[in-house]
Amino acid sequence: MKRILKYILIVCLVLAVIGLVLRLVLRDYEPRYNQPVSEAGPQPVTQSPDEPPGRGMWPDRPEQDDSALVMVAISGGGTRAAAVGWSALEALRGVKYRFTGADGNPVESNLANEIDLVAGISGGSFTATAWCLGGGEMERFRKRFIERDLERALAANFISMKGVLAFFSRRYSRIDWAAELYNSEVFDGKTFAALPARPLLRLHATNLALGQRFTFTRDTFAGLASELNSYPLGYACAASSAFPILLNPLTLRNYPPPLDLAADLTYLSDKQNAREDLGKDLRVKARDYFNNKSNQFIHLADGGLVDNQGLQSILDEFEDNGLINKRINFMQSPLRRLIIININAGVAPPNTSGESAAPPSIPSVVQSTMVSSMDVLSARRWMDIQTRCHQLFAAKIDVGGEVRSYGLLQEPYRIEISFRNILKPEDLQTAMKLPTSFKLKPEQLQFIDGVVPALLREDPEFQRLVTELAQ
Amino acid sequence: MNRHGRNALFGLLSLAFCLILAIWGRHHFPAAIAFSQYVVVQIKDQPATRTDVLINGQKNGTTGQLIMLGGPGRVFISVDCPKAKQKAVDVRHTTPANPLHVEIDCSDNPASPTPEPNRS
Numbered sequence: 001m002k003r004i005l006k007y008i009l010i011v012c013l014v015l016a017v018i019g020l021v022l023r024l025v026l027r028d029y030e031p032r033y034n035q036p037v038s039e040a041g042p043q044p045v046t047q048s049p050d051e052p053p054g055r056g057m058w059p060d061r062p063e064q065d066d067s068a069l070v071m072v073a074i075s076g077g078g079t080r081a082a083a084v085g086w087s088a089l090e091a092l093r094g095v096k097y098r099f100t101g102a103d104g105n106p107v108e109s110n111l112a113n114e115i116d117l118v119a120g121i122s123g124g125s126f127t128a129t130a131w132c133l134g135g136g137e138m139e140r141f142r143k144r145f146i147e148r149d150l151e152r153a154l155a156a157n158f159i160s161m162k163g164v165l166a167f168f169s170r171r172y173s174r175i176d177w178a179a180e181l182y183n184s185e186v187f188d189g190k191t192f193a194a195l196p197a198r199p200l201l202r203l204h205a206t207n208l209a210l211g212q213r214f215t216f217t218r219d220t221f222a223g224l225a226s227e228l229n230s231y232p233l234g235y236a237c238a239a240s241s242a243f244p245i246l247l248n249p250l251t252l253r254n255y256p257p258p259l260d261l262a263a264d265l266t267y268l269s270d271k272q273n274a275r276e277d278l279g280k281d282l283r284v285k286a287r288d289y290f291n292n293k294s295n296q297f298i299h300l301a302d303g304g305l306v307d308n309q310g311l312q313s314i315l316d317e318f319e320d321n322g323l324i325n326k327r328i329n330f331m332q333s334p335l336r337r338l339i340i341i342n343i344n345a346g347v348a349p350p351n352t353s354g355e356s357a358a359p360p361s362i363p364s365v366v367q368s369t370m371v372s373s374m375d376v377l378s379a380r381r382w383m384d385i386q387t388r389c390h391q392l393f394a395a396k397i398d399v400g401g402e403v404r405s406y407g408l409l410q411e412p413y414r415i416e417i418s419f420r421n422i423l424k425p426e427d428l429q430t431a432m433k434l435p436t437s438f439k440l441k442p443e444q445l446q447f448i449d450g451v452v453p454a455l456l457r458e459d460p461e462f463q464r465l466v467t468e469l470a471q
Numbered sequence: 472m473n474r475h476g477r478n479a480l481f482g483l484l485s486l487a488f489c490l491i492l493a494i495w496g497r498h499h500f501p502a503a504i505a506f507s508q509y510v511v512v513q514i515k516d517q518p519a520t521r522t523d524v525l526i527n528g529q530k531n532g533t534t535g536q537l538i539m540l541g542g543p544g545r546v547f548i549s550v551d552c553p554k555a556k557q558k559a560v561d562v563r564h565t566t567p568a569n570p571l572h573v574e575i576d577c578s579d580n581p582a583s584p585t586p587e588p589n590r591s
Binding site for chain 1: 505506507509524526527528529530531532533536537538539540541542543544545546547559566567568
């Protein structure tokens with residue numbers, strides 16, 4: 001007995017020594033971080049006016065209708081959101097879109113080909129990225145992400161070298177497994193440099209220090225004295241989908257030196273208006289936080305924590321120098337159609353707490369509070385977009401005949417693809433039971449592929465657009 | 472899933488929920504929607520000249536044409552010409568039919584205080 005105890009003690013001692021050595025060796029093992037800017041040093045970034053975003057995406061590619069601005073937001077919701085986004089984009093591809101090209105000849109296209117901007121949150125960020133990267137070619141992405149059991153692939157890391165690294169390093173963690181997996185096996189190691197100029201991709205995460213949206217743009221990275229082009233798309237998607245507790249936040253480096261914000265007119269304007277405009281106040285706080293270089297690291301979690309449908313990204317484009325204003329203000333080619341498509345994979349299982357006198361259980365309370373708060377925020381943003389669209393059209397009514405850019409403007413289209421609009425009760429029930437996870441069963445994917453095109457066809461704003469396109 | 476598993480999962484969800492509340496507690500309800508504002512920018516003494524307008528340093532519109540802005544407040548307005556003297560302008564209570572008219576001085580004269588722009 002004593003001998004066995006002695007052996008156990010020796011084994012424990014050896015393991016403790018190995019553990020200590022590994023901790024000492026691996027404690028500062030680093031994940032892949034964003035890179036600093038070159039020796040030229042950071043400069044206040046102003047978008048080049050010759051780039052498409054600098055002119056509100058005008059002029060479009062020759063195969064696109066110059067007079068249309070189409071913006072899509074894909075919500076969060078794990079693989080369910082990615083699958084809903086995929087099905088919606090495929091359905092849009094099936095909508096014929098004819099227009100007269102720059103050379104005066106008719107062009108046969110489809111509505112998906114007209115997309116100028118895609119915003120993605122959490123699970124939806126993967127589909128948004130794949131769409132922009134693949135130029136509409138999405139079959140490989142479906143096999144690599146949507147039809148795959150990613151939860152198993154991530155869990156396999158626990159018993160691998162990566163698991164050892166995550167256990168002993170204080171910097172490398174579970175989110176880095178996910179980022180590496182998405183980078184190598186979903187996006188082939190491609191970085192932001194691989195994205196074409198159109199459509200514009202907006203990926204969002206949450207900056208945990210400020211409780212604010214963090215958008216992966218060149219402007220944001222310039223504030224970190226870092227360059228976006230070399231940053232892997234898989235890492236950005238990992239940050240956007242890093243649901244708290246289940247996955248660690250993803251970390252970015254904030255490099256010195258600070259920017260000269262006194263030379264940045266957008267910052268100065270925001271600062272002067274911060275007291276009366278919350279959005280500008282938040283932007284000023286973010287710029288100040290990044291410019292304080294003692295904040296060496298930025299920790300990012302799931303973008304859905306502050307905007308689960310990506311609609312704030314669309315609202316941003318109504319700002320002074322947003323895409324929508326610029327597209328209207330550049331008179332060379334009047335804007336005819338503004339089309340905003342909200343792809344919402346949100347689910348809300350039925351709440352039966354009203355059927356019982358007993359107080360709701362803790363899980364029920366947690367679920368109600370989380371879902372209803374997120375829903376209220378998103379519904380509010382969707383209504384704000386409606387208000388903005390009404391303002392735009394009211395401007396046309398005011399001056400349409402006299403101002404060229406408003407002359408052809410149709411009432412903006414706000415198309416919503418949402419499970420909540422399902423008409424058949426049994427389909428609605430099935431949709432509301434779809435899980436928020438990184439794996440879906442084939443029959444669940446089949447259900448999504450069946451129901452999403454129907455939701456598009458049944459949307460009244462989409463019907464208005466189709467009627468107008470047919471004329 | 473057994474009872475312990477369920478409890479662990481609910482514990483995790485509760486923690487996530489607390490974190491979300493903590494983040495929202497920091498600010499996050501969307502700002503009240505702003506009303507679009509409208510300006511028309513011209514070069515002083517050259518009303519027929521057409522060039523790009525700079526809003527907060529970014530090209531956004533053309534001189535002599537209606538320009539839509541995101542909301543009320545102070546913006547820096549200039550034009551894309553040498554010697555243009557930028558103006559900080561407070562834009563409020565405008566409509567497409569009643570925009571704020573702003574004149575930008577592009578002459579060789581050194582910058583001098585200019586009167587507040589007039590609304591038409």
